[in-house]
Amino acid sequence: MDALLAPLGYDFMLRALLVSSLVGAVCAVLSCFITLKGWSLMGDAVSHAVLPGVVLAYLLNLPFVIGAFVFGLISVSAIGFIQSRSRVKEDTVIGVVFTALFSLGLVMISRVSSDVHLSHILFGDVLGISQNELWQTVVAGAVALGAILILRRDLLLYVFDATHARSIGLNTGFLYAALLVILALTIVSALQTVGVILVVAMLITPGATAYLLTDRFSRMMWLAVATGVLSSLLGTYVSYFLDGATGACIVLTQSVLFGLAFLFAPKHGQLARRRQQRLEREAELQG
Template sequence: MNLVELLLDPLQYGFMVRALAVAVVAAVVCAVLSCWLVLIGWSLMGDAVSHAVLPGVVLAYVVGAPFAIGALIFGLIAVALIGLIRNTSRVKEDAAIGIVFTTLFAFGLVLISVTPSQTDLNHIIFGNLLGVSSSDLLQVAILGALALSILLIKRRDLTLFAFDPIHANAIGLSPKRLGALLLGVLALTSVVALQAVGVVLVVAMLIIPGATAYLLTDKFSRMLVIAPVVSAICAITGIYVSYYLDTASGGMVVMTQGIVFALVYLFSPSQGVIAKWTSQRRRTRAEYSAVA
């Protein structure tokens, strides 16, 4: 089998085409958002919101509503609860995040265990890329386009908020509103990624692409290009590999992203461990030669 056949063979199946489309949309949207999450240091917040949407999805299934509505509502509830606990008690933000997301995630697991269903609701937790329907694809495309549009339209304000919230406030921007906007987009993006990799792995798609791009460039504008490109390539590669090796598609997408991050971590020209080690050795040799 030649390269062209390897690339075209999976595309003869409709479920593979839909899986590729959903994975790429989720990968791009999550990657763009991850640039801000990594820069601000909101990795744990991404973890919290992505897990907290689980009960919303189950309740939406129970009442026959679209999963996205339930997930979005509970994502926003999680953000509100974290802010409430942080602002009205001595509990710090990281503890508030841990309390809220573990409690809501556990609530979702309890709901799954007691909800009579002809469908396996466990795919919400672990993802079900190959089972994505045409209506799911349309929903992901609409929500993904909405989240991406908000991020691109407000990118200047959000970037200033990430780098210098004090200056943002001085020129008339509201850091609280920008933070709330970013958290709202985070909840929306979690819903998009949920269809691809499930609740458990959403946080990986929200963090790994931004962290990878952060090691490759010092300019935020370049991060916003590198992260989605790398993430989309990883999504496509992961699905193709899962097809030929018969492995979990969502897990393979995230695993591919993790492998790419490891390679960048080691071999990045400016920030890679090996590059730093080589540079240090050269400086040491130069200093030794100068002394000798």
């Protein structure tokens, strides 16, 4: 028992557990909207595109979150600009923009000599988070979560049916931009925890897991939050004993929970589907 409770005796572990659970909750709420909207590639694009902003913020002696947020907005603006003025489809534009900005960030990291390990922003370093970085994460996450809660009803209608939302008078252009800004803020809040490479998993997996477990959006959101927080706590805790990358442990925990839902979900799981198919075949034979 003493060995199991040992991680809780360290301040850095308590901070890591707090930050990772907060980030897990914020990402989980947004993941419900991203899952329904089909924006997994957009999340991947913005998460990778913020890398040069982080390096630039370091060079200008600014908080990393400022540079990351600015370049997140630049990436989505560039995607919208190119898509509206060319015949290239959105997914192709997203791939071009995010790979270009991510490559720029890697070049900048390789050319900047620094006492700060900028590569931590690639994979996260929640165990080494400072007090200042903790507050930056809390503020970015709180703003993103507050914006989602304020716009929840309009965003829900928009991700389900943008045409219907426009027909009843909602400003879908504003909702599109708001969702992108919230996405950028959420990614910024998660950078220190899992880094730019793995943050997309936290933005997709909790929502996808909850989507397999229920057909009601309100319940889906609560299940996603429970999945995100639980996997963040377990992943951070297990990483202490494995001496492994914390962000990777969190994402692996989320993947395991998704796998369990994929197999055992009461209605949409594989076992339930096979049982339903068997019952249908039996009914046909009896008929």
